[in-house]
Amino acid sequence: MTFDYQAELNPEQYEAVSSIEGPVLIIAGAGSGKTRVITFRMSYMLDSGIPQSQILALTFTNKAAKEMSERVKQLTGKKLQMLTVSTFHAFGVKILREDINRLGWRENFSIYDDVDRNQLIKETGRDLGFTAEALDVYKIGTLISQVKTGMKHWGDGANDQYKQLYEEYQSGLKLYNAVDFDDLIILPLKLFREHPDVLAKYKDRYKYIMVDEFQDTSLQQYQFMHSLADRNVCVVGDDDQSIYSWRGANYENLVMFEKDFPGLKEIKLEQNYRSTGTILAAANGVIKNNTNRKEKALWSGNGSGKPIEIYIPENESTEADFVAESIQGIRMEEKRSYADFGVLIRSNTLSRAIEEAFLEQNIPYVMSGGTSFFQRKEIKDVISYLRVIANPDDDINLLRIINTPRRGIGRKTIEDISAVANAQHCSLWTAMNALVAAADTPISEKTRVDLELFINFVTEHRSTMLSGKDLSAKVKKMVDEIDYWSYLVQEYQKSEKAARYKFLNIDSLINSISTWEKDPDNFKKSLYDYLNRITLISRDDMEDDEDKGKVNLMTIHASKGLEFPIVFIIGCEEGIIPHARSLEEGEGNVEEERRLFYVAITRARDKLFISSCQRRRKMGGVMECTPSPFLQEIPENLVEYHEPAEPLETEDALDVLAKMKARFIM
Numbered sequence: 001m002t003f004d005y006q007a008e009l010n011p012e013q014y015e016a017v018s019s020i021e022g023p024v025l026i027i028a029g030a031g032s033g034k035t036r037v038i039t040f041r042m043s044y045m046l047d048s049g050i051p052q053s054q055i056l057a058l059t060f061t062n063k064a065a066k067e068m069s070e071r072v073k074q075l076t077g078k079k080l081q082m083l084t085v086s087t088f089h090a091f092g093v094k095i096l097r098e099d100i101n102r103l104g105w106r107e108n109f110s111i112y113d114d115v116d117r118n119q120l121i122k123e124t125g126r127d128l129g130f131t132a133e134a135l136d137v138y139k140i141g142t143l144i145s146q147v148k149t150g151m152k153h154w155g156d157g158a159n160d161q162y163k164q165l166y167e168e169y170q171s172g173l174k175l176y177n178a179v180d181f182d183d184l185i186i187l188p189l190k191l192f193r194e195h196p197d198v199l200a201k202y203k204d205r206y207k208y209i210m211v212d213e214f215q216d217t218s219l220q221q222y223q224f225m226h227s228l229a230d231r232n233v234c235v236v237g238d239d240d241q242s243i244y245s246w247r248g249a250n251y252e253n254l255v256m257f258e259k260d261f262p263g264l265k266e267i268k269l270e271q272n273y274r275s276t277g278t279i280l281a282a283a284n285g286v287i288k289n290n291t292n293r294k295e296k297a298l299w300s301g302n303g304s305g306k307p308i309e310i311y312i313p314e315n316e317s318t319e320a321d322f323v324a325e326s327i328q329g330i331r332m333e334e335k336r337s338y339a340d341f342g343v344l345i346r347s348n349t350l351s352r353a354i355e356e357a358f359l360e361q362n363i364p365y366v367m368s369g370g371t372s373f374f375q376r377k378e379i380k381d382v383i384s385y386l387r388v389i390a391n392p393d394d395d396i397n398l399l400r401i402i403n404t405p406r407r408g409i410g411r412k413t414i415e416d417i418s419a420v421a422n423a424q425h426c427s428l429w430t431a432m433n434a435l436v437a438a439a440d441t442p443i444s445e446k447t448r449v450d451l452e453l454f455i456n457f458v459t460e461h462r463s464t465m466l467s468g469k470d471l472s473a474k475v476k477k478m479v480d481e482i483d484y485w486s487y488l489v490q491e492y493q494k495s496e497k498a499a500r501y502k503f504l505n506i507d508s509l510i511n512s513i514s515t516w517e518k519d520p521d522n523f524k525k526s527l528y529d530y531l532n533r534i535t536l537i538s539r540d541d542m543e544d545d546e547d548k549g550k551v552n553l554m555t556i557h558a559s560k561g562l563e564f565p566i567v568f569i570i571g572c573e574e575g576i577i578p579h580a581r582s583l584e585e586g587e588g589n590v591e592e593e594r595r596l597f598y599v600a601i602t603r604a605r606d607k608l609f610i611s612s613c614q615r616r617r618k619m620g621g622v623m624e625c626t627p628s629p630f631l632q633e634i635p636e637n638l639v640e641y642h643e644p645a646e647p648l649e650t651e652d653a654l655d656v657l658a659k660m661k662a663r664f665i666m
């Protein structure tokens with residue numbers, strides 16, 4: 001043994017860490033050391049001589065996976081190139097790259113993000129003659145995902161008009177050699193079911209499996225894990241933190257686990273090491289209002305700490321100023337780093353005012369879970385080039401770049417290419433090559449030359465980028481070659497500043513590729529590896545080493561599993577949390593919103609601020625707001641009311657204020 005595990009862990013945690021053989025289930029409250037148990041358990045296994053390659057740990061966000069493997073590295077002091085600590089999705093990609101050919105895709109498949117997926121839905125819908133009104137891509141996207149993951153079925157009426165679209169969408173993906181996010185779990189599962197030899201290979205490889213945040217596994221993820229696992233499987237989770245039921249996560253997985261793994265060892269962790277007694281009591285006060293839960297006795301040995309501060313600001317900019325000023329103040333007073341602060345929001349739209357205040361006051365911050373860097377147009381354009389170079393059959397990305405920047409391939413030509421592709425049931429790339437090569441080609445000589453130039457461009461970059469090193473230099477060369485800068489200048493004639501800003505973004509992209517290449521821990525450096533990585537990163541967060549030393553602004557969903565000494569939960573208004581949609585959908589959904597609020601509270605270690613605006617700008621107008629009913633569930637004795645600069649006006653705010661004052665005085 002390299003160190004004393006028993007000194008670092010309480011007896012229950014130690015029991016979980018040292019029970020390596022046989023199934024283990026840990027359902028315990030926030031901050032009780034579940035994730036710590038998983039990391040120590042990996043270290044313990046390595047110390048006991050289990051090879052890295054036999055261990056698989058799965059979690060939900062890239063950030064969590066990264067933190068976990070860093071932790072194990074610290075504990076063991078070893079290089080961990082063979083240890084698999086991954087998100088479910090990234091692990092799905094790994095399997096598919098190895099074996100997707102068994103399902104009829106080629107291994108250089110593209111992964112479509114939501115933007116690509118919506119584009120494919122739109123195009124498929126148009127081909128099928130849907131009107132613009134019937135083609136609500138968001139709604140259809142959700143439906144497709146629900147059907148794919150088995151949450152909805154055709155034949156139950158309302159949605160059957162989209163059945164054909166769904167089928168065309170599925171065959172479109174295959175035709176373009178692409179998969180969507182749901183496929184990253186569904187296709188590996190299909191592989192396991194239809195190809196026992198493939199399953200046997202992975203079962204043979206991974207002998208010890210762990211899952212963090214088990215409460216948020218979807219049915220498919222559960223089945224995926226279940227098919228891989230024999231007996232040595234350890235899952236940890238907290239039913240009170242289940243926040244993905246809309247995505248099919250299902251806490252009945254806990255019940256299933258108990259049934260599927262008889263003789264399991266169930267371990268309870270009851271001490272919270274993260275938060276002060278006050279914060280924990282507030283969290284408990286809120287969550288106990290949910291009916292459908294396992295009762296827990298969570299206690300904190302950290303002392304009661306500071307009261308929870310509630311603030312009812314005039315509007316979102318007063319709120320943002322308050323957050324920014326408090327951060328500056330506490331940072332100076334308590335000698336904190338910016339990274340000690342977490343600002344949590346229920347939805348992306350709440351970030352704007354905060355970001356503006358941060359920019360104004362020069363507070364460095366990083367936003368995760370929001371509109372990602374990778375969704376920006378200029379970044380998407382460059383990435384689309386890379387995707388086409390990696391997989392020229394990827395029609396969606398090919399269409400995105402074929403005439404951006406303009407190279408004389410107009411609508412008419414694209415229609416001609418599409419006609420051939422449809423007739424021969426092949427990709428646009430194949431069709432394009434056929435058109436250029438055909439003796440009796442229907443396209444003009446000029447078009448033929450333009451297409452040929454494009455084909456040569458892709459082919460040449462394929463030959464250089466798919467092999468060898470220096471991807472960043474090659475990408476830079478490609479960006480120069482397409483003269484993207486001139487394109488930006490033309491597109492943004494009115495604002496050179498905007499054009500420059502976009503070009504700087506491309507620069508940061510190239511820099512980040514270079515950082516990635518230099519990372520000694522990552523020994524896979526092909527274009528495919530890079531594209532895999534960014535597709536997965538852009539889904540939940542975009543973390544890199546430059547983010548250290550910055551305030552963390554993030555959605556509550558993205559904050560799962562993380563902790564910060566000081567936390568602000570902003571926008572705690574009725575309609576935001578609980579979200580308006582959940583109020584329409586009934587009590588079950590309100591309980592899910594309460595769990596979200598519980599997750600938010602339990603991220604804090606030392607100090608928690610909660611704010612609820614009196615008014616908020618929304619859809620062009622100004623709306624009067626009511627504080628979230630969850631605020632009333634926080635026990636009175638834990639709260640301190642923060643005096644606003646402006647007098648309160650709206651009735652509800654006054655009402656709350658009166659109550660808070662009453663509490664404060666008593």
Ligand SMILES: Nc1ncnc2c1ncn2[C@@H]1O[C@H](COP(=O)(O)OP(=O)(O)OP(=O)(O)O)[C@@H](O)[C@H]1O
Pocket residue numbers: 008009010013028029030031032033034035036037238241272273274560561562563602
């Ligand atoms: N035995 C212990 N001794 C000292 N610190 C501990 C111990 N157990 C846990 N901690 C600390 O408590 C904090 C919370 O632990 P951890 O993040 O593992 O909890 P968790 O149960 O995974 O929380 P969540 O439910 O939010 O995911 C961490 O800072 C961790 O290092």
Ligand SMILES: [Mg+2]
Pocket residue numbers: 034035036212561
């Ligand atoms: Mg955790």
